[in-house]
Amino acid sequence: MSALASGDPAEVLVPHWLTSEHRDRLARSVREALAACLVHPVAAIHLEDVLTELSVAAARDVVWPASAARVRLATGWDADVLPVRLSAAELAGVLALPTLPPALRATLEDGAAR
Numbered sequence: 001m002s003a004l005a006s007g008d009p010a011e012v013l014v015p016h017w018l019t020s021e022h023r024d025r026l027a028r029s030v031r032e033a034l035a036a037c038l039v040h041p042v043a044a045i046h047l048e049d050v051l052t053e054l055s056v057a058a059a060r061d062v063v064w065p066a067s068a069a070r071v072r073l074a075t076g077w078d079a080d081v082l083p084v085r086l087s088a089a090e091l092a093g094v095l096a097l098p099t100l101p102p103a104l105r106a107t108l109e110d111g112a113a114r
Helices: 020-035 041-063 065-075 088-095 103-111
Strands: 010-020 080-084
Touching: 010 020, 010 088, 010 103, 020 041, 020 080, 020 088, 020 103, 041 065, 041 080, 041 088, 065 080, 080 088, 088 103
Parallel strands: none
Antiparallel strands: 010 080
């Protein structure tokens, strides 16, 4: 399932099902890159959007828990797995981070929790 981003109908947000550990590592990697000014300013905007989506994903699960719960039940994933919806530009910015852990990179590349 994906959702259209507002503003650009061609931009699709794709859910990447991440464990809480993966979400924490993703946030840490993005914050480190932003703090060290390791990315282009345009990429920095996309990475800040990733941080926002990480917060929104957690809030979305509090407000509408049944949606993700059904997917977790069907897949057998743990209760801490949540969908983090990323655009292609956001995903590319994350995958370009040199400090991104290899296991998280692999998970993001195939879009499924591990």
